[in-house]
Amino acid sequence: MFQITRKQELAKGTIVRFDILAPKIAKKAKAGQFIILRVNETGERIPMTIADKDEFAGIITIIFQVVGKTTALMRSLKEGDFIRDVAGPLGRPAEVEKIGTVLMVGGGTGVAILYHVAKAFKEAGNYVISIIGAREKDLVILENEMDFISDELVVTTDDGSYGYRGFVTQPLEKYLEERYDIKLIYSIGPIIMMKNVCAITKKYNIPTIVSLNPIMIDGTGMCGGCRVKIDGKIKFACVDGPDFDGQLVDFNELSKRNSIYLKDEKDCLLFSIK
Ligand SMILES: Cc1cc2nc3c(=O)[nH]c(=O)nc-3n(C[C@H](O)[C@H](O)[C@H](O)COP(=O)(O)OP(=O)(O)OC[C@H]3O[C@@H](n4cnc5c(N)ncnc54)[C@H](O)[C@@H]3O)c2cc1C
Ligand code: FES
Known part of the structure; x- marks a missing residue:
């Protein structure tokens, strides 16, 4: 207990x-x-x-x-x-080392997952730039904590109720246009956000790590539930990840697999509150 x-x-x-x-x-x-x-x-x-x-x-x-x-x-x-x-x-820990300037991009609850990684990169002596986003002001989380461990922080909201109006990908692209010293990007958030971040960073040829969230059951590589396709090969996110090279991830398949149980999950929630 x-x-x-x-x-x-x-x-x-x-x-x-x-x-x-x-x-x-x-x-x-x-x-x-x-x-x-x-x-x-x-x-x-x-x-x-x-x-x-x-x-x-x-x-x-x-x-x-x-x-x-x-x-x-x-x-x-x-x-x-x-x-x-x-x-x-x-799971495997994030590979944290001193490499110079790193850019952290987090969306929604993904910011909670990103925080520990961003903090570790800061403690390792890197210059940390963070972009965190949410749909609206009241949904922004860990702003003070991210501010404390970041050298620069940008907050975005989809509706413009706080910080920069728009998606995290907009300030990301601006940073990539203006700075040539960014060595690594870490992106954690909704699948669609990670997919779009990777599409942008591909153009600039900057290594991009994403943290995947497939359905997991045992967490030890036995059940196969967390199967993801990386560079055309099957990996188990619970033991091979959850972090992967974003350019190699099949995000469409991940999206499809994560929605398999949507109806059951909805029914389950309704049943539990009856
Ligand atoms: C490695 C990893 C780390 C995660 N960390 C966080 C975190 O820090 N904070 C956070 O809010 N969420 C996190 N998640 C997602 C979280 O596990 C799900 O939100 C949770 O399982 C939902 O359960 P539920 O019964 O409330 O919702 P349900 O109605 O059962 O499911 C809602 C959605 O949650 C996801 N989900 C459901 N069951 C599982 C499962 N067994 N494994 C993975 N995803 C599931 C699916 O996308 C599903 O559509 C993480 C997922 C993974 C794989
Ligand atoms: S959760 Fe079962 S193999 Fe990964």
Whole structure:
């Protein structure tokens, strides 16, 4: 059993942050890795990125968007409540090294996943430029945290209610036009956003890493649920990723596979709130 030591509702309560007491995971976790949790005995297993950790306090942080049955159940938990199982850290850590200037592009809840990676690149001595986006002002998350670990930060909103009006890809393209020292781009967010980021960075020939979010069940390479196609070859995101070279990812197939259970997921949520 893993205790929730802190709960914070972000972005109109649609995004929630939990600090969870998990000393063994906190000790080992590296940026880019994730956990698989089960809220209770009968709960489904879902993956969540380790958005941050405090090794000394034995705490890991997850930040999740409420999108369905399990995340709605998680939102109903309070500080002091327990999560039944937390397994991790899983997946390959982000490859972090000192390379110069790196550009981080995050959208929606993807910013939570990006934060730990951006922080690690900053700690490794890089110049970090971050672009974070959301649909509207109230959905912007981790602005202060990203500002703290970034040398430059641009915030975008689709509707222009805060920061730059438009998608993250617009300031991205501007940076790529104006700066010639960007060595690496990290992009995490909705599939369509990552796909568009990669289309732009391809033109400028800049290595681009994306973090993929296929359906995961066991998280250990056994079930095949998280199958993704990279450079025409099958990979399992839970053990070979979740980070991959964005130019090699088959985003269309990922999109298709992620929508296979949409109807069941909707029914499940409706049934659970009846
Ligand atoms: C490596 C990885 C890291 C992730 N990190 C985060 C994170 O930090 N914050 C966050 O908000 N979300 C994260 N996700 C997505 C998160 O796992 C899903 O939002 C969650 O499982 C939804 O469950 P649900 O029952 O609430 O919704 P459901 O109604 O069951 O599903 C809603 C959508 O969530 C996704 N999903 C559902 N079940 C799974 C599953 N077992 N594995 C993967 N995706 C699933 C699907 O796209 C689905 O359409 C991550 C996914 C992966 C693969
Ligand atoms: S989640 Fe089962 S193989 Fe990756």
